Amino acid sequence: MSSQLITDNAIVKDEWVTVIPPEAAKEVRKQAGKVVMFKLTGEDSPSEDQINATVLPESGKILLPLKVYLKNKDALKDRLANNEIGIWVDTHEEIESFKSEINDINQFPLIAVRVGKFADGRIFSIGTQLRIKFQYKNDLRAFGDVLRDQLFFLKRTGFNSYLIREDRDPHDALLALNDFSNPYQGAADNSNPAWKRFDRNQQGSD
Amino acid sequence: MYKYDAIDQKLVDERVNQYEGQLSRYLNKELSDEEFRPLRLQNGLYIQRHAPMLRVAIPYGLLSSVQLRKLSLIADKYDRGYGHFSTRQNIQFNWPMLEDTPKILKELALVEMHAIQTSGNCIRNITTDQFSGVTPDEIVDPRYVAEIIRQWSTFHPEFALLPRKFKIAVTGSKKDRAIVQAHDIGLEFFLNQENKRAIKVWVGGGLGRTPILGSVIKEDLAWEHILTYCEAILRVYNLYGRRDNMYKARIKILVKALGIEHFRELVEQEWKFIKDGPNTIDESELKRVASFFTDPPYEKHTQNKINDHLDNKLFKQWLDRCTHSHKNKGYRSVTLSLKANHQAPGDATSEQMRLVADLADEYSFGEVRVSHEQNLILADVQEDNLFDLWEKAKSKNLATPNVGLLTDIVCCPGGDFCSLANAKSIPIAESIQEVFEDMDYLHDIGEIDLNISGCMNACGHHHVGHIGILGVDKDGSEWYQVTLGGNQGNFASIGKVIGPSFSAEEMPAVITKIIGTYTAQRHLDESFIDCVVRIGLEPFKVSVYGAKEVKS
Numbered sequence: 192m193s194s195q196l197i198t199d200n201a202i203v204k205d206e207w208v209t210v211i212p213p214e215a216a217k218e219v220r221k222q223a224g225k226v227v228m229f230k231l232t233g234e235d236s237p238s239e240d241q242i243n244a245t246v247l248p249e250s251g252k253i254l255l256p257l258k259v260y261l262k263n264k265d266a267l268k269d270r271l272a273n274n275e276i277g278i279w280v281d282t283h284e285e286i287e288s289f290k291s292e293i294n295d296i297n298q299f300p301l302i303a304v305r306v307g308k309f310a311d312g313r314i315f316s317i318g319t320q321l322r323i324k325f326q327y328k329n330d331l332r333a334f335g336d337v338l339r340d341q342l343f344f345l346k347r348t349g350f351n352s353y354l355i356r357e358d359r360d361p362h363d364a365l366l367a368l369n370d371f372s373n374p375y376q377g378a379a380d381n382s383n384p385a386w387k388r389f390d391r392n393q394q395g396s397d
Numbered sequence: 398m399y400k401y402d403a404i405d406q407k408l409v410d411e412r413v414n415q416y417e418g419q420l421s422r423y424l425n426k427e428l429s430d431e432e433f434r435p436l437r438l439q440n441g442l443y444i445q446r447h448a449p450m451l452r453v454a455i456p457y458g459l460l461s462s463v464q465l466r467k468l469s470l471i472a473d474k475y476d477r478g479y480g481h482f483s484t485r486q487n488i489q490f491n492w493p494m495l496e497d498t499p500k501i502l503k504e505l506a507l508v509e510m511h512a513i514q515t516s517g518n519c520i521r522n523i524t525t526d527q528f529s530g531v532t533p534d535e536i537v538d539p540r541y542v543a544e545i546i547r548q549w550s551t552f553h554p555e556f557a558l559l560p561r562k563f564k565i566a567v568t569g570s571k572k573d574r575a576i577v578q579a580h581d582i583g584l585e586f587f588l589n590q591e592n593k594r595a596i597k598v599w600v601g602g603g604l605g606r607t608p609i610l611g612s613v614i615k616e617d618l619a620w621e622h623i624l625t626y627c628e629a630i631l632r633v634y635n636l637y638g639r640r641d642n643m644y645k646a647r648i649k650i651l652v653k654a655l656g657i658e659h660f661r662e663l664v665e666q667e668w669k670f671i672k673d674g675p676n677t678i679d680e681s682e683l684k685r686v687a688s689f690f691t692d693p694p695y696e697k698h699t700q701n702k703i704n705d706h707l708d709n710k711l712f713k714q715w716l717d718r719c720t721h722s723h724k725n726k727g728y729r730s731v732t733l734s735l736k737a738n739h740q741a742p743g744d745a746t747s748e749q750m751r752l753v754a755d756l757a758d759e760y761s762f763g764e765v766r767v768s769h770e771q772n773l774i775l776a777d778v779q780e781d782n783l784f785d786l787w788e789k790a791k792s793k794n795l796a797t798p799n800v801g802l803l804t805d806i807v808c809c810p811g812g813d814f815c816s817l818a819n820a821k822s823i824p825i826a827e828s829i830q831e832v833f834e835d836m837d838y839l840h841d842i843g844e845i846d847l848n849i850s851g852c853m854n855a856c857g858h859h860h861v862g863h864i865g866i867l868g869v870d871k872d873g874s875e876w877y878q879v880t881l882g883g884n885q886g887n888f889a890s891i892g893k894v895i896g897p898s899f900s901a902e903e904m905p906a907v908i909t910k911i912i913g914t915y916t917a918q919r920h921l922d923e924s925f926i927d928c929v930v931r932i933g934l935e936p937f938k939v940s941v942y943g944a945k946e947v948k949s
Contacts, residue, residue, distance in 0.1 A: 310435055310518070312558025316635045319555050324670045340419065340436055347554030371411050373404050375548040376624075377675040378555065385404050385548070386682040387675060 195361050197342075198330065198352040200368060202361050205354070207277060207301060209254045209334065212241040236281065254279055254303055261292055277301030279334075282313040286321065296327050301352075303332040309341065315348040322349035322379040342367040349379035398459050398764060399544050399689045401509045408551070409506045412513055416440050417499040424496075435558065441487075441515030442498060445816050451490045451498055452515040453505060457525040457543040457567075458486035458767040462754040465765050467508045469750035475501050480750070481810060482735060482743045484858055485564070486524050486767045487515055491814050513551055518559045520550035520631075524566045526574040527768035530690060531776045533724045537586035537594050539569035541687040542623065545678060549624045556631050560638035561646035563631070564603070576769065578602045578610045578889040579861060581648045582627060586620075594620040600630060600660070601652030604855035608891045609649045612657040614664065620683075624676045629668035633660065692725075693762040693777055699727035702781040714836065715787055715798040720778075729783060731761075731775040732768070733790055734797040734805060738830045741823045742808035743771030752793045760786050769858075770807055772800060801844045803912070804830045807858055811851030811868065812875065818851030820868025820875035825849055825904050832905040833912075842912055845925040846885065861885040863926045864911060865892045866904070877904055881911070881937055882929045895938050896947075907941055914940040 196205045215238055237245075237256055245259045253270075254277040260267065270276050277299055280286060296302075302321060306314045314333060321327040332352035333345050342353055346368055355361040377384040385391065401409070416436075423433040437443075441452035453468070460468075468488060472480050475497050476490045483489055493501060505511055514521055523543045530538045546565060550556070556563070568575040569586040577583025583599035596618045602611025618626055634648045637655075652660050706712050720729040733753060736742050745753070753773050757765045760782045761775035768774055773795075778786060790796040799805045806829065809815065811822030826849055833839055848862025852869075859865030865880035876898040883892030899907055912925075914937050919928045929937070938947045 309432060310558050311640065312518070312556070312560075313636055313640075315555040315557065316632050319632070324667075338432065341558075344552075344554040344557045370415050371552065372407060374554070375404075375408070375551055376553055378553075382675045384676055386679075386685070389404060391402055391404065391682075392685055 195355045207252045207254045212237040212245045274300045279303035301330045305335040309336045318348035319379045339364040339367045343370045347378040347380050409511045413502045438517035441512035448492045453512050454515045454522045460765040462757040462763045464508045465754040469747035472747040479746045482771050484769050520563045527766045534571040537569040539567040540690045543567050560640045573886045576885045601649040603649045604860045606853040608860040621678045625671045629664045633663045695725050706784045718798040719800045731778050732800045733773045733795040736805045737794045737797045742806045749793050802839045807848040809856035819870035822849045822851040828905045860891045910940045
């Protein structure tokens with residue numbers, strides 16, 4: 192089976208169709224810090240035009256940009272109840288600002304975060320917030336520039352699903368999930384720090 | 398000092414394996430240069446002018462004699478017989494082969510050392526006061542909290558790829574020797590009104606291109622919340638810090654853009670969700686870690702042997718400059734100067750390292766410390782042993798009595814080694830040291846901090862030097878800008894530029910004129926920095942540029 196998707200420590204077939212809005216007419220400077228804080232872009236990404244131009248597959252499980260979902264919320268009601276709707280955000284988007292429009296975050300069987308560049312570590316805070324602050328319980332996926340060496344960190348910040356970049360071997364990436372056996376700090380995957388997981392007074396170094 | 402248990406050791410061993418795999422994927426071309434870059438940096442590996450540079454972590458500047466001997470062995474086996482102690486209490490090797498780096502890391506892991514997070518956009522080595530635990534003005538020993546923060550920050554998954562590097566410093570003394578106000582987070586311990594350990598938290602300080610002193614974000618944080626509070630600060634920074642421009646990506650820029658009030662609000666909002674959570678430190682963990690930092694078995698009796706040598710002028714000079722008061726009667730802390738003339742500031746040869754390790758075993762309970770002023774410290778030396786120690790240290794040029802004086806120059810590796818540098822810094826330090834060779838004159842000038850950085854990244858902390866020298870590039874040639882009035886410690890300040898920059902050849906004369914102005918203008922016992930504050934920059938400018946130039 193050829194699949195780039197790892198979910199829960201195994202390579203699995205992707206049941207979801209990821210819907211990507213058409214390219215913006217002109218490039219949006221989304222690499223900047225959060226748009227909201229620095230007002231660097233002055234425009235939203237995806238833009239209203241992009242949202243309107245996005246074509247939704249008529250059946251099956253679809254992973255939609257958050258804003259596309261919100262725009263079509265009423266029409267998608269039944270499919271949501273049917274567990275066919277997932278949402279995704281870019282790392283510059285703030286889930287918090289849309290919280291009022293989503294009554295229950297756990298109604299989505301899948302939430303995904305797209306990371307544009309390996310070095311963009313915002314994805315780790317977004318995962319942590321989803322798990323700890325918003326108490327999201329279902330599948331959490333990373334896609335985009337997802338490579339082996341992010342995986343351990345993604346796992347620890349609450350992601351259980353990783354779509355490995357097309358040109359890399361997911362079998363190779365899978366190995367990274369076990370890079371470290373006993374990390375020091377508590378995080379989204381295991382909230383207890385090492386000193387609560389082990390009796391460190393009993394551990395000898397020799 | 399802290400000893401690894403099975404959990405610490407396994408993590409470091411697993412890191413060596415992980416890095417070895419990453420390097421071999423890079424050498425097999427499975428990873429591009431761009432992809433390997435953040436991975437190698439997080440392990441302290443730079444690609445420099447001549448060879449890779451490997452930066453090894455010395456957590457809060459603490460080393461055992463065993464570790465120091467290992468560093469000397471690495472210097473001999475994989476480098477050219479020396480290492481460079483940096484202003485962040487780390488050590489750098491300038492000449493290793495890329496293929497050898499996993500072997501070096503394996504050697505280090507044997508003595509509980511590593512190069513984890515010594516570079517890259519992550520939480521760096523935690524730094525603190527080199528006199529922690531022994532200084533009489535200490536309120537709370539910062540070492541065990543530094544160790545707890547070290548563990549928490551090591552491979553913190555959420556903060557692995559921050560917008561930019563992140564430096565945390567801790568101090569627990571009345572006098573701040575860790576420059577907490579010049580760090581991304583500065584933690585200052587004190588005892589609050591209920592006589593409980595509490596922390597004043599500074600945020601958004603930093604040197605570099607845009608020097609800013611930190612702002613107080615929390616006046617009185619109970620110590621057990623330190624990890625969750627730092628987590629909240631870092632989450633806000635990670636999410637909102639700029640990533641479009643690396644020169645504006647440090648937390649100081651975010652704090653400035655939002656204002657400390659707004660920034661604090663965002664932090665408090667995040668903190669609400671994790672405050673009192675599992676990462677809250679409990680008494681038992683504090684006790685466990687603190688148990689590694691207890692007092693060594695001090696000798697109670699002193700024979701006052703030191704009195705036999707006080708008429709030895711050279712020894713007395715060294716005693717005054719290079720030893721420091723100790724909380725325990727009959728003991729002193731000793732600074733071994735790495736600032737001898739004709740030696741690059743902060744460099745130590747493998748031979749010197751071995752001698753220091755031996756001296757540590759013989760006189761200071763086997764422990765050595767590295768200061769951010771790039772010297773080595775033996776923290777617990779009995780006064781009776783000082784004369785013997787001095788004679789031995791002298792034999793390897795480690796007893797220059799210039800600690801705190803003009804020639805105790807803080808200096809980055811500069812253009813001789815570093816690919817970021819605009820200009821060389823070591824030859825400037827050497828040319829100044831040559832002019833001020835006369836020890837009597839040096840002592841007469843008194844305490845003064847001279848800091849040199851080869852570029853605006855400010856690794857030589859030039860902004861907080863009483864005299865700061867910054868290497869700049871003008872049309873492809875190397876020039877030097879001079880600042881006056883910078884200061885570290887509780888009264889930290891950023892130095893001001895005195896005027897147009899100078900060529901390398903002009904520098905010794907410029908410093909001579911500045912010092913001449915000071916000695917002519919000073920009041921009795923007035924230090925250089927106090928004098929600068931009192932008379933302002935004008936007289937110094939006139940002496941350097943001439944009255945006419947300054948007016949126009």
